Amino acid sequence: MKRTRQASLRNLNSFSVEAFADQLLELDSADDLQEFTSTHRFDPACDLVLGGGSNILFAADTHGTVILNRVTGKRIIADSNDEVLVEAWAGENWHKLVLWSLEQGLSGLENLALIPGLAGAAPMQNIGAYGVELSDVFDSLEALDLNGGGMREFKHGDCHFGYRDSRFKSHDAGRFLIIRIRLRLRRHFVPKLAYQGVREELNTMGIDEPGPAEVSEAVIRIRRRKLPDPAVTGNAGSFFKNPVVSRSLAEQLQKDLPGLPLYSQENDQVKLSAAWLIEHCGWKGRSMGRAAVSAQHALVLINKGDATGSEILALAEAVQASVKTNFGVELEPEPLIIGA
Numbered sequence: 001m002k003r004t005r006q007a008s009l010r011n012l013n014s015f016s017v018e019a020f021a022d023q024l025l026e027l028d029s030a031d032d033l034q035e036f037t038s039t040h041r042f043d044p045a046c047d048l049v050l051g052g053g054s055n056i057l058f059a060a061d062t063h064g065t066v067i068l069n070r071v072t073g074k075r076i077i078a079d080s081n082d083e084v085l086v087e088a089w090a091g092e093n094w095h096k097l098v099l100w101s102l103e104q105g106l107s108g109l110e111n112l113a114l115i116p117g118l119a120g121a122a123p124m125q126n127i128g129a130y131g132v133e134l135s136d137v138f139d140s141l142e143a144l145d146l147n148g149g150g151m152r153e154f155k156h157g158d159c160h161f162g163y164r165d166s167r168f169k170s171h172d173a174g175r176f177l178i179i180r181i182r183l184r185l186r187r188h189f190v191p192k193l194a195y196q197g198v199r200e201e202l203n204t205m206g207i208d209e210p211g212p213a214e215v216s217e218a219v220i221r222i223r224r225r226k227l228p229d230p231a232v233t234g235n236a237g238s239f240f241k242n243p244v245v246s247r248s249l250a251e252q253l254q255k256d257l258p259g260l261p262l263y264s265q266e267n268d269q270v271k272l273s274a275a276w277l278i279e280h281c282g283w284k285g286r287s288m289g290r291a292a293v294s295a296q297h298a299l300v301l302i303n304k305g306d307a308t309g310s311e312i313l314a315l316a317e318a319v320q321a322s323v324k325t326n327f328g329v330e331l332e333p334e335p336l337i338i339g340a
């Protein structure tokens, strides 16, 4: 188990903002996990589990221990004719896991290609993109209860998955260290092309009847075009969730804003496009100090270079206030914010 005191987190978050942790613990093997379990007394008030750092904003230092679970491994653990159960340890890179699953002839993850981060974080906010969510393929996970409760298994129904949400992000936030996840993938491919852009991209590629690798390639092309690359420009992907409001409020808003796109949900709820609302407040491409709203995508806040986490947070709050004033809609941040 590697231990660093007064550790810089700049290279461990995709915003590339500077922040320090009193202590950094890196777990690289099953032995490290064992040692961690028997020696570390977790303090939920100030300790933090960190994956790839692509969904977190450090607006302050962490006065506790940051735990990096880097234990890797992936394998097929059950294989019937069509359904295949895959297990991945938390430290596996998510995108590489997607590519590996395609190499095994498995489908289910192709729409989730190129999402940054590690497999252990995928259930946290039920990662989703291009019409698919992790919960569509999720089977179960094992996690260590950091409150001293030992190892626990969570089946699909135990995780309380929602839109960019799960129990691990809401009422059990910070309590569990996810160790490994299991996914139910398929050999028989049923493409999910409800998201219009994917079909259009496949058409541009000249493909009528795509296989999973081609759908993943289409998704990768769209993502490379639409989203700033965190290796070049610090960002955490979408900074805000798309707000879900009552149908009556959505229809009221649409009367005043005829172009406002509405996406029907269950229970007479409607999802609005946060990007549309932000753009129509004039924020797209606008800077505030060394932070900015991306000119490529209004949902993405970027570090223009050497911004602090608090500068990015100040920009996020300004965007929220503006959308609230103009449209009466609350925007909820998607990343975990340290020092909010």
Ligand SMILES: Cc1cc2nc3c(=O)[nH]c(=O)nc-3n(C[C@H](O)[C@H](O)[C@H](O)COP(=O)(O)OP(=O)(O)OC[C@H]3O[C@@H](n4cnc5c(N)ncnc54)[C@H](O)[C@@H]3O)c2cc1C
Pocket (backbone or CB within 6 Å): 014, 048, 049, 050, 051, 052, 053, 054, 055, 056, 069, 090, 115, 116, 117, 118, 119, 120, 121, 122, 124, 125, 126, 127, 128, 129, 176, 177, 178, 179, 227, 228, 229, 230, 235, 236, 237, 238, 336
């Ligand atoms: C360019 C870009 C595009 C993105 N696109 C998408 C997208 O399309 N869809 C989407 O859903 N997200 C997207 N994201 C957000 C992000 O990639 C995902 O949320 C990803 O799952 C975060 O993984 P991570 O390992 O970086 O987690 P981190 O940012 O390190 O952590 C996120 C949260 O998970 C917790 N956590 C991490 N690992 C563990 C673990 N092993 N056990 C317990 N808790 C843990 C952390 O404490 C924190 O609360 C994007 C981000 C970027 C930068």
